[in-house]
Amino acid sequence: MTRVQTEYQLWLQDPAVDEQTKQELLAIGSDAKEIEDRFYKDLEFGTGGLRGVIGAGTNRINVYTVGRASQGLAQYVKGTGAAEPAIVLAYDSRHMSPEFALEAALVFAGNGIKAYLFPTLHATPQLSFAVRYLKATAGVVVTASHNPPEYNGYKVYGADGGQLVPEYAEQVIAQVQSIDSFDKVKKLSQQEAEAQGLLVWLGEDVDQAYIKAVTAVSQNPDVIREISGDFRIVFTPLHGAGNVPVREVLKAVGFSQVQVVAEQELPDAQFSTVKSPNPEEREAFTLAIAQAKAWDADIIIGTDPDADRMGAVVKDTNGEYVVLTGNQSGALMVHYLLSSMKERGTLPANGVVIKTIVTSEMGAVIANHYGIPTLNTLTGFKYIGEKMSQFEKSGEHTYLIGYEESYGYLAGDYARDKDAVIASMLIAEAAAYYKKQGKTLYEVLQELYGSFGYFLEKLESRTLKGKDGVEQIGRMVEAWRTNPPVEIGGTRVTSMEDFAQGLYGLPKENVLKFKLEDGSWFCLRPSGTEPKIKFYFAVQGKTEAAATQQLNGIIQYVLKRVDG
Numbered sequence: 001m002t003r004v005q006t007e008y009q010l011w012l013q014d015p016a017v018d019e020q021t022k023q024e025l026l027a028i029g030s031d032a033k034e035i036e037d038r039f040y041k042d043l044e045f046g047t048g049g050l051r052g053v054i055g056a057g058t059n060r061i062n063v064y065t066v067g068r069a070s071q072g073l074a075q076y077v078k079g080t081g082a083a084e085p086a087i088v089l090a091y092d093s094r095h096m097s098p099e100f101a102l103e104a105a106l107v108f109a110g111n112g113i114k115a116y117l118f119p120t121l122h123a124t125p126q127l128s129f130a131v132r133y134l135k136a137t138a139g140v141v142v143t144a145s146h147n148p149p150e151y152n153g154y155k156v157y158g159a160d161g162g163q164l165v166p167e168y169a170e171q172v173i174a175q176v177q178s179i180d181s182f183d184k185v186k187k188l189s190q191q192e193a194e195a196q197g198l199l200v201w202l203g204e205d206v207d208q209a210y211i212k213a214v215t216a217v218s219q220n221p222d223v224i225r226e227i228s229g230d231f232r233i234v235f236t237p238l239h240g241a242g243n244v245p246v247r248e249v250l251k252a253v254g255f256s257q258v259q260v261v262a263e264q265e266l267p268d269a270q271f272s273t274v275k276s277p278n279p280e281e282r283e284a285f286t287l288a289i290a291q292a293k294a295w296d297a298d299i300i301i302g303t304d305p306d307a308d309r310m311g312a313v314v315k316d317t318n319g320e321y322v323v324l325t326g327n328q329s330g331a332l333m334v335h336y337l338l339s340s341m342k343e344r345g346t347l348p349a350n351g352v353v354i355k356t357i358v359t360s361e362m363g364a365v366i367a368n369h370y371g372i373p374t375l376n377t378l379t380g381f382k383y384i385g386e387k388m389s390q391f392e393k394s395g396e397h398t399y400l401i402g403y404e405e406s407y408g409y410l411a412g413d414y415a416r417d418k419d420a421v422i423a424s425m426l427i428a429e430a431a432a433y434y435k436k437q438g439k440t441l442y443e444v445l446q447e448l449y450g451s452f453g454y455f456l457e458k459l460e461s462r463t464l465k466g467k468d469g470v471e472q473i474g475r476m477v478e479a480w481r482t483n484p485p486v487e488i489g490g491t492r493v494t495s496m497e498d499f500a501q502g503l504y505g506l507p508k509e510n511v512l513k514f515k516l517e518d519g520s521w522f523c524l525r526p527s528g529t530e531p532k533i534k535f536y537f538a539v540q541g542k543t544e545a546a547a548t549q550q551l552n553g554i555i556q557y558v559l560k561r562v563d564g
Helices: 003-013 019-026 032-039 063-079 097-110 124-133 166-177 190-195 204-215 221-230 243-252 282-295 326-344 362-369 381-394 420-436 441-452 466-482 544-563
Strands: 050-053 086-091 114-117 138-142 151-157 199-201 233-236 258-260 299-303 310-315 321-323 351-356 374-377 398-404 408-411 454-463 491-498 512-516 521-526 532-541
Touching: 003 019, 003 032, 050 063, 063 086, 063 097, 063 138, 063 151, 063 166, 086 097, 086 124, 097 114, 097 138, 097 151, 097 190, 097 199, 124 138, 124 151, 124 204, 124 420, 190 199, 204 243, 204 420, 221 420, 233 243, 233 282, 243 258, 243 420, 282 299, 282 310, 282 321, 299 420, 310 326, 310 420, 310 441, 326 351, 326 362, 326 398, 326 408, 326 420, 326 441, 326 454, 351 362, 351 381, 362 374, 362 441, 374 381, 381 398, 381 408, 408 420, 420 441, 441 454, 454 544, 466 512, 466 521, 466 532, 532 544
Parallel strands: 086 114, 086 138, 114 199, 233 258, 233 299, 351 374, 351 398
Antiparallel strands: 050 151, 138 151, 299 310, 310 321, 398 408, 454 532, 491 512, 512 521, 521 532
16 A cells, blocks of 8 residues: 555544545545545645645645644744743634634643634734734734635744744744644643633734724824825725725724725635735736726725735826836835835934845835835745844834835834735825825826836746756756856846855845846746746836836846746
8 A cells, every 4th residue: 555545544544533524535535646636745834834725635734734733833832931822823714714723722722822812814914913912922824825715824923923934933843743643633622722711712902902003103194184085995805804904994094985895895715706816916906996997096905815915006197007016015105104204203213124135126225315224135024024023122223114026015013024904004195195295106106216217027937846847946046056147138247146155144045136237137036835936027227118128138038048
């Protein structure tokens, strides 16, 4: 019997596995390929936690793989030496999210760890805030962000409210891997956990504290209230956790004209109105744009299922609605926040902006204009959160805003993960502020291009599946490392930054960034979670036409070499 067949039979015979799960497995008994896919490996607990297709099997996310992960995390937390260990849990609108969150909470309780659980779906940034607010030892949010409906996931947070960086994630992974049978998973019943005070249902006080923390970052509430009656927002939570907190925050800072896309307002684990619940894609805004046109809205805002990413849609000079890129929204928010703080005399001398190495330099150039330095981190908001916590302890910098090109933003220091709620507030506030001056956000963006140069970016990727694909990606990166280009389209390549060498004090990561003489750059970054390699391109030109020509030239060169 092969390993796959052995594992399959073990699940069918294990008294710890419930009858419904066994029936699901018996139903696929004649499908050898399906059995193999479900059992050929354990669903890996990586640096970001678990993520996988929902279903029975070792290579699926289910109450058993969640229980195993939770037992490993419980062992890690108890090993930290915390006097009164506690873990906060939140979940989004996906299939099985409430069940997985409760399962994890009962395993923590079974290990003598207090579990604070939100009773309804909540945004990822609310979890990050709550870990800090409740002074917990760790946090878990059950979400698969904007993956397809058949997926779910399990993200782990540290005591600072940030996702675990590799150093600590690896310690959790080691504990999870030590759980070699479900018999080792300790668990209380819900009744036992509640009776012993080890399962605590969170109340409205935590939500209100979060709303207060977010709205405290508002820069011009008087302007909002003044123009509120004439400023229209269309908002879509894309069936996710952003519906309540975004609307509460917009209302709290004074926005009165807010329409929600009714078809996408309520939780829907199938995300049935979109191909993908991803505010990075224009298709996700189809219903919102139609509604905005009918109502003549000033701005459209969309948040992903766990409300950590925000996308904005604004009118261009022809009155057409255009989706801002993550880089554009980030630059606009940096400009609005810093200019407002300077105007009010609240811009700290030791302020800092933090972004990732694959994010546009436009925000950094704008920040520099206001005398504020920008720090770069590796891709992933956990690294921005890590820097925030370091500065909180050292006092070296006052954190103002951090962002990444993939639509993740955080202003203020109340959390340690990207927050679509505060991003929704800030982008709407900026749009209202400039409308009072007779300008749209799009026009402000064009002004910024005129002042600082026309920045243009593009992301391309290649997926190479299977073990061979992973090896091919490795060879590809190594070929660029050992044989870097000297020039592209007549423009000299001035440097190659190899982040596998641990540059600038950052953790080592297999990423290459090439800088050109004219300020352009491109980056090769293999995905850590899937057989994919991403190519980031960025240019700075005097005009849109010049920047477009530059960008197309670099993309053509790089992809021709890659595909060749």
